[in-house]
Amino acid sequence: MITIMDQIQRDCDHSSVRSARRIESAIACAERAQQLVHRILNFARATPPARTSFRIEDLLEGMGEILVSSLPRSVFLQFDLQNDLPTICADRSQLEAVLLNLVINARDAMPDGGKITITAAEQIFLPGTEDDADPKRMVHLSVNDTGCGMNEVTLRRAVEPFFSTKEIGKGTGLGLSMASAVTRQLGGHFSMASQIDIGTTIDLWLPAPDG
Ligand SMILES: Nc1ncnc2c1ncn2[C@@H]1O[C@H](COP(=O)(O)OP(=O)(O)O)[C@@H](O)[C@H]1O
Ligand SMILES: [Mg+2]
Numbered sequence: 001m002i003t004i005m006d007q008i009q010r011d012c013d014h015s016s017v018r019s020a021r022r023i024e025s026a027i028a029c030a031e032r033a034q035q036l037v038h039r040i041l042n043f044a045r046a047t048p049p050a051r052t053s054f055r056i057e058d059l060l061e062g063m064g065e066i067l068v069s070s071l072p073r074s075v076f077l078q079f080d081l082q083n084d085l086p087t088i089c090a091d092r093s094q095l096e097a098v099l100l101n102l103v104i105n106a107r108d109a110m111p112d113g114g115k116i117t118i119t120a121a122e123q124i125f126l127p128g129t130e131d132d133a134d135p136k137r138m139v140h141l142s143v144n145d146t147g148c149g150m151n152e153v154t155l156r157r158a159v160e161p162f163f164s165t166k167e168i169g170k171g172t173g174l175g176l177s178m179a180s181a182v183t184r185q186l187g188g189h190f191s192m193a194s195q196i197d198i199g200t201t202i203d204l205w206l207p208a209p210d211g
Contacts, residue, residue, distance in 0.1 A: 002030045032169070039172055049091035049185070053210060056088065056120045056139055057081050063096055067103055074113025077103075082121040086208035088139050090186055098182050101175035102143040102202050108166065109147025109200060117144045123205065137208045138188065144201040150194040158192060179204065 009023045060067075060079065071077060099118075106116045118141070125136040150158060157163045159180045164173035179202065180190040187207045194200040 106145035
C-alpha cells in the first residue's frame with residue numbers, strides 16, 4: 001500500500017497541491033498502521049517466552065539507565081526493594097518491557113512532575129482451598145505514582161487491549177494489557193488501584209517457585 005501510494009505521489013508531481021497533501025497524509029496513516037501491526041505481532045508473538053531465573057533487583061539495576069533517561073528531571077524515581085528477594089522465573093526482556101511501560105504510564109500521568117516508587121517484597125500466600133495445598137511464594141512488585149489518577153471508567157477499561165486516553169501517536173493502549181497478560185501467563189496476579197489527583201499503583205505478584 002505504501003509503495004503504491006509512493007508511486008501515485010511521484011505520478012502526481014504536477015497535479016494540485018491539495019491532492020499532494022492528501023496523498024502525503026494517506027502515506028503517514030499507512031505508516032502508522034504498519035507500526036501498529038508490528039507492535040501487535042510482537043505482542044502476540046507465537047514464539048514461547050524464554051524464561052530464566054533472575055532477581056528483580058538485578059533486572060531493575062540493569063534498567064537503571066533506560067528508566068532515568070525516560071524521565072524528565074521533574075519526576076523523582078525511588079526504589080524500595082527488600083533484601084534477599086527470591087528469584088522469579090520469567091522472560092526477562094518481556095518483564096523489562098512491562099516495567100518500562102508502567103514507568104512511562106506513571107510519567108505521562110505527572111506532566112508537572114511527581115514521584116514514582118518501585119517496591120518489591122516477598123509475600124507468601126497460604127493455601128485457600130484443599131486442592132491448592134501448598135503455600136505459594138510470590139514477589140510483590142508495585143509501581144506507584146503521585147499522578148493524575150484514573151476515573152472509574154478509565155480504571156475499568158485500562159487493561160483492555162488498545163484502550164488509551166492518550167492522543168494518537170502517544171499511546172497504543174497495549175501497556176497495561178501486556179502487563180496483565182504477562183503476569184497471568186506466569187501464574188501471578190495483577191491489580192490496579194487509582195485515585196483522582198492522588199495517584200495510581202499497579203501491583204504484580206510474580207511466582208517465585210524456587211525460593
Ligand atoms: N499510572 C497511570 N496513571 C493514570 N492513568 C493511567 C496510568 N497508567 C495507565 N493509565 C491509563 O490507562 C490507559 C491505558 O494504559 P496503557 O495500556 O499503558 O496504554 P497507553 O499508555 O498506550 O495509553 C492510559 O491511556 C491512561 O488513560
Ligand atoms: Mg502505556
